[in-house]
Amino acid sequence: MPPQTKGDWERRKFLKTSGAVGAATLFSGHVGAYGSNDTNTLAQQSDQSGTDLVYATIVAPSSIDPMKSGDELEGIISHTLYDGLAGYSNSFPPEVEPGLAQDWQVSDDGKTYTLNLQDDAQFHNGDPVTAEDVVFSVERMMRMQRGPSWMWDGVLTPDSATAVDETTVELSLQKVYAPFVSTLPWMFVVNRNQVTANEQDGDFGDHGDYGTQWLEQNDAGSGPYSLQNHQTGQRIVMNKHGDWWGQWPDGNTYERVVAQLQMEVSTITGMMSNGQADMTDGWLSVDTYQQLGNNSNISVSTEVTFAPFFVFMNTQVEPLDDINVRKALAYALDYDTALSDVFVGAEKMVGPLPSAMQYSTDDIPSYTQNMEQARQQLQQSDYNPNDISVTYTYVSGLTTERNLGLLMQSNYNPLDIDFEVRKAPWTSIVSQSSNIQSSPQMFPLWSLIQYADPDALLYNMWHSSNTNTYNNGSKYENDQVDELLTQARTTLDDQTREQAYTEVQQILAEDAAALFVCNDVSRWAFNNRVNGFTNNGINGYTHQFERYTESQ
Structure with a gap:
């Protein structure tokens, strides 16, 4: 994934372990600029009758255009307002489910997918969802080259989609791509007529800005909720779409979802404690979640799904170019203490x-x-x-990363290794990582999963084509691994893929390519009146508001 894109995904995860005071300080300037921190004022903005779900978060989306979805909150908003060609189940591990495409077939050569659309799907303005809308959406996604488009780099082009008839679409791939179906939940479909009618001057020829400016204050989707109001940096209000083609659960579903943005941590805890907010995001400190969990009306989800935490070791600079030095560091780390004191409740990683x-x-x-x-x-x-x-080098302000560094320092001192713990802004780490020689010798990274396939982790992090990005922070280059990763993503044969990925895991572990520390706990707090939340482990698909109901 390109650094400027994945940086947005990872940036949200890094905030998770900031201390409560640190996070509040970090965002307080933004909150003051965009909205009130007075919980009484905020409460008056939403319906207290129980038909609203109020989601309180310390962050804000940089865009609500679905073709620009880059981080978790943007993903949540996108699939609430828009439908993807497929979806993800609410279970863990998640399964791909029908979306706007009710089913699909793949050609014998694995390069042509024929999708049959839902017959009764309508956009929020009442227009039917047609194959031409899908063709336009694919073209728009791949021409804009923003948000999730990295998933189909070298796989789809702007001309890859063809309308066979009103409700049938053919997608022609440049090459076989095994994870393709797993990525379809991110191919959001927009109303072609609405978008083209609201295009302004821009960089895309006859399409101008492709309607991006208009889509920041309006939606052109068919999702379970429609956009009522977007006050940039302050709140997003979404209304239930009664004609949505999907199935609502039995019970009291939410008529309106209100996302309160860029909140101070103290404001979030106050709103949750007073019942003025229903859910938090996943970026608060462990101490804050523990504080919220002490309230009998609040539950805290503490599940281990997909949140692997690595410490990269630059394999191309001294002394980490020596496999024995890397193995010494791997053997000297006190994993038990890391799991009990630094990553509370996490699961030890065996490999990548x-x-x-x-x-x-x-x-x-x-x-x-x-x-x-x-x-x-x-x-x-x-x-x-x-x-x-x-x-x-850890990210400034992240206490978990700092504490792990201090633990490593105490573990390595008996080996007479001079081990320095240093902090730097994330932007600096990303910049330094673009060059092998300037990249930090060791730095930590949480990696979030955007689609449920090993390719989402292994190719981006260990293929040599990503050496000059922070994704491959170990600057790892291995021709055999490259060949196996390419083989695994370009075949549909399950046995071949399993064998290739097994070999890759073995090689990476034997080479001590990184410290595979843990699969971390994901935490969210929610009021006990909210039913239906489960963590499916997919970044951006964790909150599926259309599946929630409220106890009476």
Whole structure:
């Protein structure tokens, strides 16, 4: 994924472990500029009768144009206002479900997908959803090259979609792409007539700005909710779309969803405690969630789904270019303390894939703390332990990353390794990572999953084509791994894919390509009156408001 795109996804995750005070300070300037922090004022903005769901978050979307969806909140808003060609189940691990495409067939060569659209799908303005709208949406997505478009780089072009008839679409792929169906929930469909009627001057020829400016204050979707109001940086109000083609659950579904944006942490805790907010986002500190959980009216979801945490080691600079030094660091880390004191409730990672991910295996080298083995590895290296100097760079303000660095420092001191813990802004780490020599020797990263396929993690993080991005923070280059990753994404044969991904996991573990620390806990707080929330592990599809009901 391009750094400027994935940076948005990751930036939201980094906020999760900021301290409550730090997060409040970080966003207080924005809140003051865009909206009130007075909980009574905010409460008056939403219906207190129980028909509203109020979602309180410390962040705000940079855009609500679905073709620009770059982070989790933008994904949540996009699939609330728009329908994708497919969807994700509310279960974990998630399964791909029909969306605007009620079913699909794939050609024998794996390069042509024929999608049959829902017969009764309507846009919010009453227009039927047609194959021509899908053709326009694919063209718009791939010409704009924003948001989720990275998923189809080299796979789709602006001309890949063809309308066979009113409700049948043919998608022609440039090459076989095994995860293709898993990415279809991100191909949102917009109303062609509405968008083209509201295009202004822009960079896309006859289409001008492709309606992007208009779509910041309006929607052209067919999703379960329609846009009532967007006050940039302050709130988004969405109304239930009564003619939605999908199935609403039995019970008291929400007539309106109100997203309160860029809230101070103290304001969120107050609104949740007073019942003026129904749900929080997932970016608060562990202490804040624990505080909220002490309220008998509030539940906190603490599930381990897909949130792997790695510490990259730059394999192309001294002394981490030596596999024995990397293995020594892997053996010396106290994983038990990391899991009990730093990542409370997390699951230890065996290798580069979370255990619930398809094709994951535990039949690979696994590192646990063994100081004697660490010393033996150092003795086998080309470096004198007394001459080894390593710097770990964490994101400024993130206490979890800092605390892990301090733990690592205490673990590595007995090995006589000079281990420095340093902080830097995330933007600096991203910039430095664009060059092998300037990239930090070691730095941590949470990786969020946008589609339920190993390709979402392994290709972006370990293929050499991504060496000059922070995704491949270890600057790892291995021809065999490249070949296996390419093979796995360009075949539909399940056995071939499993064998390829198993080999990749084995090689990465044997090479100690990174410290595979843990699969972290994902946390959200919600009022007990809210029913239907489950964490499916897909970034941007965690909150599916159309599946929630409220207890009477």
